[in-house]
Amino acid sequence: MRVCESERTRSGKKIETKDMIYMALSAALIAVSAWISIPAAVPFTLQTFAVCLTAGLFGAKRGTLAVLIYLLLGAVGIPVFAGFRGGIGVFFGNTGGYLAGCIFTALIAGVCADRFGRKIPVMIASMLAGVAVCYAFGTAWYMILYLKNTGEVSVAAVLMTCVIPFVIPDIIKVTAAAFLTKRLHRFVHQHGN
Numbered sequence: 001m002r003v004c005e006s007e008r009t010r011s012g013k014k015i016e017t018k019d020m021i022y023m024a025l026s027a028a029l030i031a032v033s034a035w036i037s038i039p040a041a042v043p044f045t046l047q048t049f050a051v052c053l054t055a056g057l058f059g060a061k062r063g064t065l066a067v068l069i070y071l072l073l074g075a076v077g078i079p080v081f082a083g084f085r086g087g088i089g090v091f092f093g094n095t096g097g098y099l100a101g102c103i104f105t106a107l108i109a110g111v112c113a114d115r116f117g118r119k120i121p122v123m124i125a126s127m128l129a130g131v132a133v134c135y136a137f138g139t140a141w142y143m144i145l146y147l148k149n150t151g152e153v154s155v156a157a158v159l160m161t162c163v164i165p166f167v168i169p170d171i172i173k174v175t176a177a178a179f180l181t182k183r184l185h186r187f188v189h190q191h192g193n
Helices: 002-010 017-035 047-075 088-092 096-116 120-149 155-162 164-188
Strands: none
Touching (some): 088 096, 096 120
């Protein structure tokens, strides 16, 4: 009977207590990383680093669930977002699309980690792909809300405000997350993961 339960757990159908702990700690890491910010139209934070590290370490399921937990905490009003903000209204602001885009970042980086392993070039490429999708989603969201609230804005202007300043810092954050994933993965997964 215990063998059957163990096999069901390994197949990914159940979430174990340690998985819940990892996801809660990851959500806390993302929150603390979001608080470390430089204010701007879209704040500079370490959130991208934390999301990529979480997805790299824990894979698609646990990594994406950790991001969802983080976003739900913020949605209910806990001040986990940049600038110690929280509440559902943050999602309906100009930068809400970048928050939602973190789900795609975690999903893409996590799926690639699960499927292709945690070699540094694979991790960097998958994390950058996830960040690029986050950029696309967040920029589209920003443009729609900016148009609705303020008026016409060009794609070039939005890219200069919301994407271009973040490219080099995000490449650095993704590279650091990939190297840390490679170093920490064996410690996280020593106990039967």
